[in-house]
Amino acid sequence: MIAYLKKNGDKAKKPAVFLDRDGTLIHDRPGYYLTDPAKLRFYRHTFKALRLLSRLGYRLIVVTNQSGVGRGYMTLSAAAAINRRMQRDLVKNGAMLDGIYFCPHGPAESCACRKPAPGLVREAAKNHRLDLGNSYLIGDKLSDMRLAGALKLRRVFLKSGHGRSQLKKYPGPLKSLVIKKDLLAAARWIKKSHKTPVTGHKPAKIERA
Numbered sequence: 001m002i003a004y005l006k007k008n009g010d011k012a013k014k015p016a017v018f019l020d021r022d023g024t025l026i027h028d029r030p031g032y033y034l035t036d037p038a039k040l041r042f043y044r045h046t047f048k049a050l051r052l053l054s055r056l057g058y059r060l061i062v063v064t065n066q067s068g069v070g071r072g073y074m075t076l077s078a079a080a081a082i083n084r085r086m087q088r089d090l091v092k093n094g095a096m097l098d099g100i101y102f103c104p105h106g107p108a109e110s111c112a113c114r115k116p117a118p119g120l121v122r123e124a125a126k127n128h129r130l131d132l133g134n135s136y137l138i139g140d141k142l143s144d145m146r147l148a149g150a151l152k153l154r155r156v157f158l159k160s161g162h163g164r165s166q167l168k169k170y171p172g173p174l175k176s177l178v179i180k181k182d183l184l185a186a187a188r189w190i191k192k193s194h195k196t197p198v199t200g201h202k203p204a205k206i207e208r209a
């Protein structure tokens, strides 16, 4: 489901950075569903990180699971309002997203868009003419990393949000990934590595921020 889509007439395929929302751009805590736009709290480095990624030429696309809708904790229009509010706050701080895509379904609905299912990324790739082979995904959960792995996106795992607890819970699949302490560290790592061709699959480098 699309909460926001920036139109642009550029015909050339562009790489993107796909961004998880909760625990990546904004504060998140276990068992808590953000249902009120006024309670949205960005990490202090979020604007700077997004401005950097944007300057590097990446489209910025948020892909977020919002099962609070499917679970009945909030309405679809409340979820959309939170995403619109997020975009307004980002624009005020010079950090504009190209799109916000969210899955409103609960885990039992077996939809095609709840991460790690690829629906949101596929929809965005089509709408924005994205070059997935040179794109990244940044998130704080195993489901984000599984989605990136399935679509062969380069991926960065964050220790912010649920990152530290996910690392304890799923050390096997997570510890060999590129791990950064937060979004700004991830953006700086992408800046250093973004000209490296993706061809010739090297095993993931173990990095600790």
Ligand SMILES: [Mg+2]
Residues within 6 Å of the ligand: 020, 021, 022, 023, 024, 028, 139, 140, 141, 161, 162
């Ligand atoms: Mg998250």
Ligand SMILES: [Zn+2]
Residues within 6 Å of the ligand: 103, 104, 105, 111, 112, 113, 114
């Ligand atoms: Zn869904």
